[in-house]
Amino acid sequence: MSGTSPEFAIGIDIGGTKIAAGLVDAQGRIVAAAKHQTPRHDPAAVEAAVAAVVAEVGHDAADAPVGVGAAGWMNAEGTEVLFSPHLAWRNEPLQERLERTLDRPVILTNDADAAAIAEHRFGAARGESHLVLLTLGTGIGGAIVINGELRRGRFGVAGEFGHQTIVPEGHRCACGNRGCWEQYASGNALGREGRTLVAAKSPVAYALREAVGDDPEQVTGALVTRLAAAGDPACRDLIVEMGGWLGLGLANLAAVLDPGTFVIGGGLGAASDELIATADARYRASLSGRGYRPYASVVRAQLGADAGLIGAADLARRSVRG
Template identity: 55%
Template sequence: MSGGLAIGVDIGGTKVAAGTVDASGRILRRARRDTPERSSSPRVVEDTIVDAVEELLADAEQQGEEIVALGVGAAGFVGADRATVVFAPHLSWRDEPLRDALRARFRRTITVDNDANAAAWAESRFGAARGETHVAMITLGTGIGGALLFDGVLQRGRHGIAGEFGHMQVVPDGIRCECGNRGCWEQYASGNALVREARGLMSARSPVAEDLLERVGGDPSRLAGPLVTEAAREGDPTARELLAEVGHWLGVGLANLAAAFDPGMFVVGGGVSAAGDLLLEPARLAYRRHLPGRGYRPEAQIVAAALGPDAGLIGAADLARAEN
């Protein structure tokens, strides 16, 4: 694994976060852009990535630093070729040759991986999962991403798209998902789920949502997940209840994953994980309640990502450096 500086880019449903990362996983400089609307063309998303990376490359040149690698973590199904985004539920990518498109713009080696794979790699190398041999990473943001890392090796699957846990069905004939199916896990345990439920209460003018309505000036469309977390931390009972419900569904899904993969640790990252134990304690309770063979088998730890929302870009940079 080579040293030197690398740029990592984490492409999510709401933001493109980029950073210059050193060999110890430390972010030296950052650039951030809003993710284009879902209806935007792949070229528009590509331009957004290029704009953020060019800012960091210019900064590095000004500082006399060499960038040895560039890695991208994409919120979507990345094919086995590590070059193509086969499908992205929250973006317009369909069989998008992202690696080659970016390589043509930057004229340098570029690696592409799923954003949750990148986050799992970072947490294993620098964060909460150091020393654990069997790790399952869950990223809670606009949707739910996932990754498996066993004995230091990312488990990408035969076709490269393992870990799309957010699209496991947990409620038959449940809420319609962007992937085309119904009842997917991310419709119940993601940032979108949290905001949808809160806005539903607000739009109905429920008295239990008065505090949340006041925080957005009476306009439910202005509500975002971090505001719900903030209200919960400040004691709002409805915000706490909403987070507990998301946490419950998180725990149900983790129990299913434990049955399939038996990891030693679940690392929960992404923006929603900023709620900490307001989310994770209900998840741990639901996990224990739904775990097959409960009481007769070891339980995996459920911990918050140590690197927070930075895990994806740190991992993307470090994976690129490792493969450089």
């Protein structure tokens, strides 16, 4: 372990709609940033877009390594993308391809893993050795940090919290199974419940119905969250119900992993204090062995949408020794 890590690294967050890049220093600060639309279903175009944003933020940092975070599964070695929901990659040896294209060291990581490292090093979970991060958006992503290190499992795909069955024979999930946790605690769950109310012309959902002109198809989780924040009782009820499911799932994760802190990130996690408070209350009421063991803290993520690229950069920076 001779030598020192470089001063800067480049973090890339490949999302379903955009590719965000940042030149990041050793304190997790973004000192230059760039964005590019994601060319979906075209791996070669994605590589070209990554090269473009790396050139844009990295021209003054020739020795900065690159950390790439993306939704999906990387293999345990971080060399291949096994599967990515937004992209056409299947068993793609992306690390090697990008190293050749960019002429810099490249590491690959799952976006939730990257966000967890960012929150662990610079955000809501500084000083916490055992942390579980949830990215709460349309679904639930997740990552596990134990003794300060990411734990990705034997094959690299740990942390798929959203696809635990929590209601046998429950709602069908896009994964093919029924009753996955993310069918009950996610933006998609809020949207589905909101649509049900609008389709039933529910008299309690007048604000939601008005907002979408009685068209259930226009209801989204984001709309429900927005109306709840504005005080609409029916949408607040949906948030509270969802927070309960979230908390029950946190108690399940605590039974397995016993973390010191749960960090809730993602667009929906950032959206509502009430959601976090409800989840925390249900978690505390549901934790098995409560009274005989300490509670984990349930906190909101601090680094927002930048967490992924900050964490990917940090992983890249620390993986390189001069």
